[in-house]
Amino acid sequence: MNYRGPFRVRAQQKAMPEIQHPEDVIVKVERACICGSDLHIYHGLVPDTRVGTTFGHEFIGEVVEKGADIHQLKIGDKILVPFNISCGRCAFCKQGLYSNCHESNPEATAAGGIFGYSHTCGGFDGGQAEYARVPYAEVSPMVIPPDIHPDDAVLLTDVFPTGYQAAEMGGIKKGDTVVVFGAGPIGIMASRCAWFFGAARVIIIDRIEYRLEFARNFSHCEAYNFESMEDPVLFIKKTTEYFGADVCIDAVGCEAAGSALQWITGRVLMMQAGSATALHWAINSVKKGGIVSIVGVYGPTDNLVPIGNVLNKGITIRADQCSVKRLLPKMIHHIREGYIEPRKIITHHIPLKEVADAYHIFSAKLDNCIKTVLIP
Amino acid sequence: MENTNNNYQDIKGWGVDADPNDNPNYPIKIYNGDDHQRLNWSRPPLQPATVEILESVEQARMPAVFGTKLPPSGLSGMLRRYAFKYDESEYGHWLNLLLADRINMVEGVLHDLSHFRIPNIFAERGMKADWKYNRKELVSKMIVAAAVTTAMVFWMRNKKQK
Numbered sequence: 001m002n003y004r005g006p007f008r009v010r011a012q013q014k015a016m017p018e019i020q021h022p023e024d025v026i027v028k029v030e031r032a033c034i035c036g037s038d039l040h041i042y043h044g045l046v047p048d049t050r051v052g053t054t055f056g057h058e059f060i061g062e063v064v065e066k067g068a069d070i071h072q073l074k075i076g077d078k079i080l081v082p083f084n085i086s087c088g089r090c091a092f093c094k095q096g097l098y099s100n101c102h103e104s105n106p107e108a109t110a111a112g113g114i115f116g117y118s119h120t121c122g123g124f125d126g127g128q129a130e131y132a133r134v135p136y137a138e139v140s141p142m143v144i145p146p147d148i149h150p151d152d153a154v155l156l157t158d159v160f161p162t163g164y165q166a167a168e169m170g171g172i173k174k175g176d177t178v179v180v181f182g183a184g185p186i187g188i189m190a191s192r193c194a195w196f197f198g199a200a201r202v203i204i205i206d207r208i209e210y211r212l213e214f215a216r217n218f219s220h221c222e223a224y225n226f227e228s229m230e231d232p233v234l235f236i237k238k239t240t241e242y243f244g245a246d247v248c249i250d251a252v253g254c255e256a257a258g259s260a261l262q263w264i265t266g267r268v269l270m271m272q273a274g275s276a277t278a279l280h281w282a283i284n285s286v287k288k289g290g291i292v293s294i295v296g297v298y299g300p301t302d303n304l305v306p307i308g309n310v311l312n313k314g315i316t317i318r319a320d321q322c323s324v325k326r327l328l329p330k331m332i333h334h335i336r337e338g339y340i341e342p343r344k345i346i347t348h349h350i351p352l353k354e355v356a357d358a359y360h361i362f363s364a365k366l367d368n369c370i371k372t373v374l375i376p
Numbered sequence: 377m378e379n380t381n382n383n384y385q386d387i388k389g390w391g392v393d394a395d396p397n398d399n400p401n402y403p404i405k406i407y408n409g410d411d412h413q414r415l416n417w418s419r420p421p422l423q424p425a426t427v428e429i430l431e432s433v434e435q436a437r438m439p440a441v442f443g444t445k446l447p448p449s450g451l452s453g454m455l456r457r458y459a460f461k462y463d464e465s466e467y468g469h470w471l472n473l474l475l476a477d478r479i480n481m482v483e484g485v486l487h488d489l490s491h492f493r494i495p496n497i498f499a500e501r502g503m504k505a506d507w508k509y510n511r512k513e514l515v516s517k518m519i520v521a522a523a524v525t526t527a528m529v530f531w532m533r534n535k536k537q538k
Contacts, residue, residue: 005481008500021423021441047473048456050446051484069421087420087440091410094417103420103440106431108464113441119430120473123443135441136420169404174394195387198394202384220387270474301470318404330393339389360502366509 001128001355001374003053006044007363011353014054017125017133022069025137027061027081031154032127032352034362034372035083036184037297040254041118042359045267045274045299048107048119056374057083057115058157059127060150063137072138079141080153081134082161082324085113085122088139098140099321110300112321120300128355130376140325145332151343152335154373160342161331162295162322163189163251167197169293169318170247174198179236179245179285181278183211183223185345185371186295187251191219192340194247203239205232205281207257210368218344226258236285244287252278253296254303262304273299280305286315294319348372430460452480 002012017026035058041049060080063073073079086093087103092112104113105122113135116126125132134141144153152160163186172178178194180187183206194202202221206212212223226232236245254274257263258281266275282292283306292315310317334340347370350358355374362372384390410417420440427447431438448456459472488495506514 004484004495004500008495008497010496010500020426020444022421023441044477047470047477049477050452051480051487052446054445085441089417089420091413091415091417094410095405095408097405102415104442106429106435106439106442107460108432109434110464113439113443119443119446123429123445125443125445135423165404168393172394173396174391195384195390196393198391200384220384299470300464301467320404323404334389334392337389337392339392354504356500356502357505357508358502360505361509364502364506364510366505 019067022067024067025063026065028064029061032056032374033058046118054125055116056126056128060154078144082140083158086140096326098323098325155342159185161324161327164193165322166190166249166295167193172197175200176246177201178247180204180249182252183215191221233284247291248282248286250278250282250294250296254298273301276303288313291316345371352376452476
């Protein structure tokens with residue numbers, strides 16, 4: 001996969017990745033997903049996305065070459081590769097904040113290294129390829145247990161744990177009403193996971209009808225189209241007896257629809273780091289003293305959000321890129337127990353050579369696409 | 377606007393992770409005091425830098441690993457180097473990088489042409505998928521584009537004749 005500029009990608013031969021560090025492995029990729037956040041770089045919204053970059057931070061594959069300091073992984077091991085590149089030794093990794101690793105990204109201190117997510121996240125090529133270099137291979141990557149389906153395994157690299165962490169960061173208490181903004185793969189997962197924490201009511205808000213229908217069935221939640229309501233914030237207030245939701249989750253990020261002002265200033269003029277409509281609604285819909293959990297991705301500059309209401313309502317905001325490694329054992333347990341079947345969200349398996357079509361299908365939401373897996 | 381799921385406790389996995397001790401006023405991390413040791417952890421082996429890597433001025437030192445693909449080059453590379461003179465808190469950093477990205481896009485097309493490759497922009501934009509799944513809208517767009525082009529041609533011709 002080769003990025004050529006906003007909305008333009010193609011399949012193209014590149015040089016084989018090489019071992020560059022004693023803790024590297026080279027993986028022969030078996031499956032790689034397109035993530036909703038890949039669309040932000042595909043749309044040209046993430047600074048320092050260089051032409052020629054290979055995207056892809058959700059992938060699994062087989063170890064075909066390893067560095068001198070790799071002792072636990074063997075050639076031929078099938079591994080899942082969390083999207084965070086984590087050293088396991090810095091102060092942040094040691095505290096379980098694997099997404100905030102301080103030893104994997106020279107270009108920015110605000111973000112740890114991420115596969116195939118621009119030079120702002122370290123300049124690593126991603127896994128939407130036949131082969132990929134995986135640094136710190138004995139820290140985050142994990143041998144895929146034989147009872148875990150490859151389609152579940154690839155969703156364990158990001159989407160399932162990120163959706164779970166979105167709910168976890170909400171500090172959901174038994175009986176809570178949780179509102180998730182965005183019915184993309186992460187929002188669908190977050191709404192499904194909210195039940196694990198004892199929510200009594202889970203509401204998902206979006207404008208794409210087929211995705212709302214999917215969420216109703218997969219996540220067993222209420223699903224509403226904000227285009228059919230006058231004001232989503234007022235709707236949430238009314239449906240919570242004018243109290244506000246206990247927890248609101250922003251699972252949209254910088255490309256939210258719903259506000260012309262946000263869209264024009266954030267997406268068209270790029271005067272802010274994307275359109276922050278979902279976060280705006282989340283802050284205004286949550287109860288006083290409530291929690292807003294952010295997993296939607298935003299750019300590195302500023303956004304128009306009602307920060308005064310955060311203060312006046314005493315809202316707690318929790319946000320981070322997911323620490324996949326921390327959550328993996330629990331996610332695997334939940335799959336084994338049958339609490340969730342992540343692979344049900346996969347709607348498309350597309351050959352890597354058709355990557356341009358795959359991106360367009362996902363981006364334009366064609367053919368009722370929820371989640372796309374590329375097969376090299 | 378009623379709760380439509382009255383049997384929510386029957387949902388598979390309901391309440392399995394309910395944790396009354398999850399205190400939202402505390403970040404999700406296993407606090408161990410290492411923050412106060414600052415950067416003094418035992419570092420991994422350091423990757424040798426074989427290409428030019430731009431480094432944030434907010435970094436005290438080069439991280440142990442980094443990507444080596446696509447070092448800065450050309451006009452976009454010059455702009456990227458300039459952007460990295462600013463810290464991550466400044467618009468001068470990010471806006472210059474965004475501008476460099478757009479210049480880099482043109483450089484990509486020129487690179488293709490210089491290697492005798494004409495980029496198939498329609499294919500790169502996934503038009504095949506549009507034809508398969510979104511034909512009606514695609515055809516409408518093509519008709520509108522053709523109409524606008526024809527109108528422009530006629531308008532310019534008339535202007536020339538006058």
